[in-house]
Amino acid sequence: MDPAFAVDWTQTRHLPAAGLVLAALVLVGVIWSILRDRGKATPEAGDERQQQDRRQTQRAALGGIAGSAVFVLLFWQGPWWFDGLHIRKVDLQPADGVVITGFRTGLVALAAGLIAGATLYYTHKKHQLEQQQFQHAQQQFAENQKQFETTLRETQARDERQAELTREGQVTGRYVEAIKLLASKSLAERLGGIYALERIMGDSQKDYITVVSVLTAYLREPVDYPEKDISSDRQAAFTVLGRRPEYVGRGYYELDFQGAHLKGVFGNGNYERANFTRADLTDARLIDCHAPRINFVEAKLDGASLMNSSMPDADFSRASLNGTELPGHAPRARYFGTDLTKSTYFPGMVDDWQMDEDTRLPEA
DSSP states (O other): OOHHHHHHHHHOTHHHHHHHHHHHHHHHHHHHHHHHHHHHOOGGGOOHHHHHHHHHHHHHHHHHHHHHHHHHHHHHHHHHHHHTTTSOSSSOOHHHHHHHHHHHHHHHHHHHHHHHHHHHHHHHHHHHHHHHHHHHHHHHHHHHHHHHHHHHHHHHHHHHHHHHHHHHHHHHHHHHHHHHHHTOSOHHHHHHHHHHHHHHHHHOGGGHHHHHHHHHHHHHSOOSOTTSOOOHHHHHHHHHHHTOOOBTTTBSOOOBOTTOBOTTOEEOSBOTTOBOTTOBOTTOEEOSOBOTTOBOTTOBOTTOBOTTOBOTTOBOTTOBOTTOBOOSBOTTOBOTTOBOTTOBOOGGGGGGOBOOTTOBOOOO
Protein backbone atom coordinates (compact mmCIF):
# COMPACT_ATOMS: atom_id res chain seq x y z
CA MET A 1 0.00 0.00 0.00
CA ASP A 2 1.22 3.55 -0.81
CA PRO A 3 2.18 5.30 2.46
CA ALA A 4 0.75 8.53 1.16
CA PHE A 5 -2.58 6.76 0.57
CA ALA A 6 -2.49 5.40 4.10
CA VAL A 7 -1.95 8.87 5.44
CA ASP A 8 -4.83 10.31 3.44
CA TRP A 9 -7.15 7.43 4.42
CA THR A 10 -6.45 7.75 8.14
CA GLN A 11 -7.09 11.41 8.00
CA THR A 12 -10.59 10.68 6.67
CA ARG A 13 -12.07 9.72 10.05
CA HIS A 14 -15.69 9.60 8.98
CA LEU A 15 -15.26 6.38 6.93
CA PRO A 16 -14.07 4.14 9.85
CA ALA A 17 -16.72 5.67 12.09
CA ALA A 18 -19.40 4.82 9.55
CA GLY A 19 -18.09 1.25 9.34
CA LEU A 20 -18.15 0.93 13.12
CA VAL A 21 -21.70 2.26 13.29
CA LEU A 22 -22.77 -0.15 10.54
CA ALA A 23 -21.16 -3.08 12.36
CA ALA A 24 -22.91 -2.03 15.58
CA LEU A 25 -26.25 -1.85 13.82
CA VAL A 26 -25.71 -5.30 12.28
CA LEU A 27 -24.75 -6.65 15.70
CA VAL A 28 -27.88 -5.21 17.32
CA GLY A 29 -30.08 -6.60 14.51
CA VAL A 30 -28.62 -10.10 14.77
CA ILE A 31 -28.92 -10.11 18.57
CA TRP A 32 -32.54 -8.97 18.34
CA SER A 33 -33.29 -11.67 15.75
CA ILE A 34 -31.68 -14.34 17.93
CA LEU A 35 -33.60 -13.21 21.00
CA ARG A 36 -36.84 -13.16 19.00
CA ASP A 37 -36.28 -16.72 17.68
CA ARG A 38 -35.40 -17.92 21.17
CA GLY A 39 -38.59 -16.40 22.53
CA LYS A 40 -40.61 -18.21 19.90
CA ALA A 41 -38.90 -21.57 20.50
CA THR A 42 -41.06 -24.18 22.19
CA PRO A 43 -40.46 -27.82 23.11
CA GLU A 44 -42.48 -28.72 20.04
CA ALA A 45 -40.12 -26.80 17.75
CA GLY A 46 -37.51 -29.54 17.79
CA ASP A 47 -35.75 -32.05 19.92
CA GLU A 48 -32.79 -31.44 22.21
CA ARG A 49 -30.25 -31.86 19.40
CA GLN A 50 -31.92 -29.19 17.30
CA GLN A 51 -31.96 -26.81 20.27
CA GLN A 52 -28.27 -27.49 20.91
CA ASP A 53 -27.44 -26.82 17.24
CA ARG A 54 -29.39 -23.57 17.43
CA ARG A 55 -27.42 -22.43 20.50
CA GLN A 56 -24.13 -23.25 18.77
CA THR A 57 -25.21 -21.28 15.72
CA GLN A 58 -26.15 -18.33 17.91
CA ARG A 59 -22.79 -18.40 19.68
CA ALA A 60 -20.98 -18.61 16.34
CA ALA A 61 -22.95 -15.64 15.01
CA LEU A 62 -22.25 -13.57 18.12
CA GLY A 63 -18.58 -14.52 17.98
CA GLY A 64 -18.38 -13.56 14.32
CA ILE A 65 -20.03 -10.22 14.91
CA ALA A 66 -17.87 -9.49 17.94
CA GLY A 67 -14.76 -10.46 16.01
CA SER A 68 -15.77 -8.22 13.11
CA ALA A 69 -16.27 -5.33 15.51
CA VAL A 70 -12.88 -5.94 17.12
CA PHE A 71 -11.27 -6.19 13.69
CA VAL A 72 -12.80 -2.85 12.62
CA LEU A 73 -11.65 -1.18 15.83
CA LEU A 74 -8.14 -2.61 15.53
CA PHE A 75 -7.95 -1.73 11.87
CA TRP A 76 -9.05 1.79 12.72
CA GLN A 77 -7.25 2.57 15.99
CA GLY A 78 -4.94 -0.40 16.44
CA PRO A 79 -1.74 1.29 15.17
CA TRP A 80 -2.09 4.07 17.75
CA TRP A 81 -3.00 1.59 20.55
CA PHE A 82 0.05 -0.57 19.94
CA ASP A 83 2.58 2.05 18.75
CA GLY A 84 1.10 5.37 19.77
CA LEU A 85 4.50 6.75 20.84
CA HIS A 86 5.91 6.67 17.31
CA ILE A 87 2.84 7.55 15.25
CA ARG A 88 1.49 11.04 15.05
CA LYS A 89 -2.21 11.55 15.56
CA VAL A 90 -2.30 14.61 13.29
CA ASP A 91 -0.23 15.73 10.31
CA LEU A 92 0.83 12.14 9.50
CA GLN A 93 4.01 11.66 7.58
CA PRO A 94 5.04 8.91 5.14
CA ALA A 95 6.97 7.14 7.92
CA ASP A 96 3.77 6.97 9.93
CA GLY A 97 1.99 5.50 6.91
CA VAL A 98 4.59 2.71 6.66
CA VAL A 99 3.97 1.67 10.29
CA ILE A 100 0.21 1.88 9.91
CA THR A 101 0.26 -0.08 6.67
CA GLY A 102 2.48 -2.80 8.16
CA PHE A 103 0.23 -3.15 11.20
CA ARG A 104 -2.93 -3.32 9.12
CA THR A 105 -1.38 -5.76 6.64
CA GLY A 106 -0.47 -8.09 9.53
CA LEU A 107 -3.94 -7.68 10.98
CA VAL A 108 -5.51 -8.61 7.64
CA ALA A 109 -3.21 -11.66 7.38
CA LEU A 110 -4.14 -12.68 10.92
CA ALA A 111 -7.85 -12.25 10.14
CA ALA A 112 -7.44 -14.27 6.94
CA GLY A 113 -5.75 -17.06 8.93
CA LEU A 114 -8.53 -17.04 11.52
CA ILE A 115 -11.17 -17.11 8.81
CA ALA A 116 -9.42 -20.02 7.10
CA GLY A 117 -9.21 -21.89 10.41
CA ALA A 118 -12.86 -21.19 11.12
CA THR A 119 -13.75 -22.38 7.63
CA LEU A 120 -11.86 -25.65 8.15
CA TYR A 121 -13.51 -26.13 11.53
CA TYR A 122 -16.94 -25.44 10.07
CA THR A 123 -16.24 -27.85 7.20
CA HIS A 124 -15.17 -30.54 9.69
CA LYS A 125 -18.26 -30.02 11.83
CA LYS A 126 -20.45 -30.05 8.73
CA HIS A 127 -18.88 -33.32 7.64
CA GLN A 128 -19.52 -34.82 11.08
CA LEU A 129 -23.11 -33.58 10.95
CA GLU A 130 -23.60 -35.10 7.52
CA GLN A 131 -22.20 -38.41 8.78
CA GLN A 132 -24.56 -38.32 11.75
CA GLN A 133 -27.47 -37.48 9.47
CA PHE A 134 -26.46 -40.32 7.14
CA GLN A 135 -26.26 -42.79 10.02
CA HIS A 136 -29.59 -41.56 11.34
CA ALA A 137 -31.08 -41.98 7.86
CA GLN A 138 -29.70 -45.54 7.71
CA GLN A 139 -31.16 -46.35 11.11
CA GLN A 140 -34.48 -44.83 10.09
CA PHE A 141 -34.43 -46.82 6.87
CA ALA A 142 -33.67 -50.04 8.78
CA GLU A 143 -36.51 -49.33 11.20
CA ASN A 144 -38.86 -48.56 8.32
CA GLN A 145 -37.78 -51.73 6.54
CA LYS A 146 -38.36 -53.77 9.69
CA GLN A 147 -41.76 -52.16 10.17
CA PHE A 148 -42.60 -52.84 6.53
CA GLU A 149 -41.62 -56.51 6.84
CA THR A 150 -43.67 -56.85 10.03
CA THR A 151 -46.67 -55.20 8.37
CA LEU A 152 -46.22 -57.40 5.30
CA ARG A 153 -46.13 -60.59 7.40
CA GLU A 154 -49.20 -59.50 9.33
CA THR A 155 -51.00 -58.69 6.09
CA GLN A 156 -50.04 -62.03 4.55
CA ALA A 157 -51.14 -63.90 7.68
CA ARG A 158 -54.42 -62.00 7.69
CA ASP A 159 -54.95 -62.73 3.99
CA GLU A 160 -54.16 -66.40 4.54
CA ARG A 161 -56.65 -66.58 7.42
CA GLN A 162 -59.27 -64.86 5.30
CA ALA A 163 -58.57 -67.20 2.39
CA GLU A 164 -58.81 -70.19 4.72
CA LEU A 165 -62.12 -68.97 6.10
CA THR A 166 -63.41 -68.43 2.58
CA ARG A 167 -62.27 -71.88 1.50
CA GLU A 168 -63.81 -73.49 4.57
CA GLY A 169 -67.05 -71.68 3.84
CA GLN A 170 -67.00 -73.00 0.29
CA VAL A 171 -66.25 -76.55 1.49
CA THR A 172 -69.08 -76.32 4.01
CA GLY A 173 -71.47 -75.26 1.28
CA ARG A 174 -70.36 -78.12 -0.95
CA TYR A 175 -70.70 -80.56 1.95
CA VAL A 176 -74.26 -79.45 2.71
CA GLU A 177 -75.26 -79.81 -0.93
CA ALA A 178 -73.65 -83.27 -1.13
CA ILE A 179 -75.55 -84.46 1.96
CA LYS A 180 -78.81 -83.22 0.41
CA LEU A 181 -78.05 -85.19 -2.74
CA LEU A 182 -77.17 -88.27 -0.72
CA ALA A 183 -80.64 -88.21 0.86
CA SER A 184 -82.40 -87.90 -2.48
CA LYS A 185 -84.73 -90.56 -3.87
CA SER A 186 -83.07 -90.21 -7.27
CA LEU A 187 -80.24 -92.65 -7.95
CA ALA A 188 -78.42 -90.11 -10.13
CA GLU A 189 -78.53 -87.48 -7.41
CA ARG A 190 -77.31 -89.94 -4.77
CA LEU A 191 -74.39 -90.88 -7.02
CA GLY A 192 -73.62 -87.17 -7.51
CA GLY A 193 -73.62 -86.67 -3.74
CA ILE A 194 -71.22 -89.60 -3.22
CA TYR A 195 -68.71 -88.31 -5.77
CA ALA A 196 -69.04 -84.77 -4.41
CA LEU A 197 -68.09 -86.11 -0.97
CA GLU A 198 -65.09 -87.83 -2.54
CA ARG A 199 -63.90 -84.48 -3.91
CA ILE A 200 -64.29 -82.87 -0.50
CA MET A 201 -62.36 -85.72 1.14
CA GLY A 202 -59.46 -85.12 -1.25
CA ASP A 203 -59.53 -81.32 -0.95
CA SER A 204 -59.92 -80.89 2.81
CA GLN A 205 -58.03 -82.87 5.44
CA LYS A 206 -60.26 -81.28 8.09
CA ASP A 207 -63.31 -82.96 6.53
CA TYR A 208 -61.59 -86.28 5.76
CA ILE A 209 -62.86 -88.20 8.80
CA THR A 210 -66.33 -86.65 8.48
CA VAL A 211 -66.71 -87.81 4.88
CA VAL A 212 -65.44 -91.32 5.69
CA SER A 213 -67.88 -91.53 8.60
CA VAL A 214 -70.81 -90.36 6.44
CA LEU A 215 -70.14 -92.86 3.63
CA THR A 216 -69.61 -95.81 5.98
CA ALA A 217 -72.78 -94.87 7.87
CA TYR A 218 -74.59 -94.75 4.52
CA LEU A 219 -73.46 -98.32 3.81
CA ARG A 220 -74.49 -99.51 7.28
CA GLU A 221 -78.09 -98.41 6.77
CA PRO A 222 -80.58 -101.33 6.46
CA VAL A 223 -81.75 -102.21 2.96
CA ASP A 224 -85.29 -102.97 1.85
CA TYR A 225 -84.36 -106.10 -0.06
CA PRO A 226 -81.51 -107.87 1.73
CA GLU A 227 -81.71 -110.84 -0.63
CA LYS A 228 -80.62 -108.69 -3.58
CA ASP A 229 -77.09 -107.69 -4.51
CA ILE A 230 -75.72 -104.30 -3.57
CA SER A 231 -77.23 -101.29 -5.37
CA SER A 232 -75.31 -98.99 -7.69
CA ASP A 233 -75.08 -96.11 -5.26
CA ARG A 234 -73.88 -98.32 -2.39
CA GLN A 235 -71.34 -99.93 -4.72
CA ALA A 236 -70.11 -96.42 -5.66
CA ALA A 237 -69.71 -95.49 -1.98
CA PHE A 238 -67.73 -98.70 -1.33
CA THR A 239 -65.46 -97.99 -4.30
CA VAL A 240 -64.87 -94.38 -3.21
CA LEU A 241 -63.85 -95.54 0.27
CA GLY A 242 -61.46 -98.06 -1.26
CA ARG A 243 -59.56 -95.31 -3.07
CA ARG A 244 -59.57 -92.77 -0.23
CA PRO A 245 -56.28 -90.85 0.22
CA GLU A 246 -54.07 -91.17 3.25
CA TYR A 247 -55.00 -89.16 6.30
CA VAL A 248 -51.99 -86.96 7.08
CA GLY A 249 -50.13 -88.26 10.11
CA ARG A 250 -52.43 -91.27 10.65
CA GLY A 251 -52.25 -93.34 7.46
CA TYR A 252 -55.51 -94.80 6.19
CA TYR A 253 -58.41 -94.11 8.50
CA GLU A 254 -60.37 -97.10 9.77
CA LEU A 255 -63.51 -98.05 7.82
CA ASP A 256 -66.46 -99.16 9.93
CA PHE A 257 -68.67 -101.59 7.97
CA GLN A 258 -70.06 -103.44 10.98
CA GLY A 259 -73.32 -105.19 10.09
CA ALA A 260 -73.41 -103.61 6.60
CA HIS A 261 -75.33 -105.31 3.76
CA LEU A 262 -72.67 -105.66 1.04
CA LYS A 263 -73.93 -108.70 -0.83
CA GLY A 264 -72.21 -109.05 -4.21
CA VAL A 265 -70.01 -106.00 -3.64
CA PHE A 266 -66.85 -105.56 -5.73
CA GLY A 267 -63.68 -103.99 -4.44
CA ASN A 268 -60.06 -103.78 -5.52
CA GLY A 269 -58.77 -100.84 -3.51
CA ASN A 270 -57.25 -100.16 -0.13
CA TYR A 271 -59.29 -101.50 2.79
CA GLU A 272 -56.61 -101.38 5.44
CA ARG A 273 -58.06 -101.71 8.96
CA ALA A 274 -61.59 -102.10 7.57
CA ASN A 275 -64.01 -103.59 10.10
CA PHE A 276 -66.54 -106.01 8.53
CA THR A 277 -67.69 -107.57 11.80
CA ARG A 278 -71.05 -109.33 11.20
CA ALA A 279 -71.29 -107.79 7.72
CA ASP A 280 -72.99 -109.65 4.85
CA LEU A 281 -70.38 -110.13 2.12
CA THR A 282 -72.08 -113.04 0.38
CA ASP A 283 -70.75 -113.45 -3.19
CA ALA A 284 -68.48 -110.44 -2.70
CA ARG A 285 -65.44 -110.01 -4.96
CA LEU A 286 -62.50 -108.42 -3.14
CA ILE A 287 -59.82 -108.88 -5.80
CA ASP A 288 -56.27 -107.51 -5.62
CA CYS A 289 -57.08 -105.60 -2.44
CA HIS A 290 -54.53 -104.21 -0.02
CA ALA A 291 -56.10 -104.92 3.35
CA PRO A 292 -53.72 -105.47 6.27
CA ARG A 293 -55.44 -105.97 9.64
CA ILE A 294 -58.86 -106.35 8.02
CA ASN A 295 -61.54 -107.67 10.38
CA PHE A 296 -64.05 -110.33 9.24
CA VAL A 297 -65.10 -111.54 12.70
CA GLU A 298 -68.49 -113.31 12.41
CA ALA A 299 -68.87 -111.94 8.87
CA LYS A 300 -70.81 -113.84 6.21
CA LEU A 301 -68.43 -114.55 3.32
CA ASP A 302 -70.24 -117.46 1.66
CA GLY A 303 -69.32 -117.69 -2.02
CA ALA A 304 -66.98 -114.71 -1.74
CA SER A 305 -63.65 -114.51 -3.56
CA LEU A 306 -60.62 -112.96 -1.85
CA MET A 307 -58.00 -114.37 -4.21
CA ASN A 308 -54.88 -112.33 -5.07
CA SER A 309 -55.56 -109.97 -2.16
CA SER A 310 -52.97 -109.15 0.50
CA MET A 311 -54.46 -109.45 3.97
CA PRO A 312 -51.71 -109.85 6.57
CA ASP A 313 -52.93 -110.06 10.17
CA ALA A 314 -56.54 -110.50 8.99
CA ASP A 315 -59.10 -111.84 11.47
CA PHE A 316 -61.57 -114.48 10.16
CA SER A 317 -62.59 -115.71 13.61
CA ARG A 318 -66.04 -117.38 13.58
CA ALA A 319 -66.69 -116.15 10.05
CA SER A 320 -68.92 -118.13 7.65
CA LEU A 321 -66.66 -119.30 4.81
CA ASN A 322 -68.81 -121.74 2.82
CA GLY A 323 -67.40 -121.82 -0.70
CA THR A 324 -65.08 -118.90 0.07
CA GLU A 325 -61.81 -118.43 -1.85
CA LEU A 326 -59.38 -117.31 0.84
CA PRO A 327 -56.66 -114.70 0.14
CA GLY A 328 -53.38 -115.93 -1.30
CA HIS A 329 -51.31 -113.77 1.05
CA ALA A 330 -52.53 -113.66 4.62
CA PRO A 331 -49.63 -114.28 7.03
CA ARG A 332 -50.54 -114.43 10.72
CA ALA A 333 -54.27 -114.53 9.86
CA ARG A 334 -56.53 -115.63 12.73
CA TYR A 335 -59.12 -118.37 12.26
CA PHE A 336 -60.25 -118.92 15.84
CA GLY A 337 -63.45 -121.01 15.92
CA THR A 338 -63.75 -120.90 12.12
CA ASP A 339 -65.06 -123.73 9.91
CA LEU A 340 -62.73 -124.02 6.90
CA THR A 341 -64.06 -127.35 5.62
CA LYS A 342 -65.88 -125.81 2.64
CA SER A 343 -63.43 -123.00 1.77
CA THR A 344 -60.70 -122.94 -0.86
CA TYR A 345 -57.07 -122.20 0.02
CA PHE A 346 -53.54 -123.36 -0.67
CA PRO A 347 -52.46 -126.12 1.73
CA GLY A 348 -49.10 -124.47 2.40
CA MET A 349 -50.81 -121.39 3.81
CA VAL A 350 -52.08 -123.24 6.89
CA ASP A 351 -48.66 -123.31 8.55
CA ASP A 352 -48.74 -119.51 8.93
CA TRP A 353 -52.27 -119.26 10.31
CA GLN A 354 -53.32 -118.79 13.92
CA MET A 355 -55.96 -121.35 15.00
CA ASP A 356 -57.43 -122.88 18.13
CA GLU A 357 -59.14 -126.17 19.05
CA ASP A 358 -62.43 -124.95 17.58
CA THR A 359 -60.96 -124.33 14.12
CA ARG A 360 -62.10 -126.97 11.61
CA LEU A 361 -59.99 -127.93 8.60
CA PRO A 362 -60.91 -130.30 5.74
CA GLU A 363 -60.11 -133.89 6.45
CA ALA A 364 -56.98 -135.15 4.75
